[in-house]
Amino acid sequence: MDQQIGKQKAFLTMAFGGPNSYTGLDMRKAHAHLVARGLNDSHFDAVAENLTATLNELSVAQPLIDQVLAIAGSTRNDVLGR
Ligand code: HEM
Numbered sequence: 432m433d434q435q436i437g438k439q440k441a442f443l444t445m446a447f448g449g450p451n452s453y454t455g456l457d458m459r460k461a462h463a464h465l466v467a468r469g470l471n472d473s474h475f476d477a478v479a480e481n482l483t484a485t486l487n488e489l490s491v492a493q494p495l496i497d498q499v500l501a502i503a504g505s506t507r508n509d510v511l512g513r
Pocket residue numbers: 435438439442454455456457461462465470474475476478503504506510
């Protein structure tokens with residue numbers, strides 16, 4: 432999980448317009464073996480829900496949460512391999 436957390440952090444920092452230190456796989460390649468095992472919209476929705484809950488818990492302003500979700504959501508088709 433430590434490695435996964437590091438990769439998620441670097442990817443999202445880059446996706447949100449911060450410094451780019453992401454050296455991991457692209458989203459399509461990273462999740463292809465999971466799509467083969469049934470990864471689908473319900474799993475993606477669950478990740479988005481957890482992200483929203485966490486940002487709410489941290490009292491992040493709603494317009495910023497909306498922006499985060501729009502950016503994270505823009506990876507949906509790549510993550511789900513379509
Ligand atoms: C906003 C959507 C998502 C983003 C931005 C994201 C981002 C990432 C990143 C950066 C990696 C690392 C790639 C690498 O190893 O080089 C990764 C791997 C992984 N992701 Fe996601 N992910 C997303 C959605 C999901 C969902 C919906 C699931 C399943 C519920 C998932 C499960 C995994 C797993 C298990 C790995 C590790 C694969 C492996 O090392 O074998 N991800 N993801």
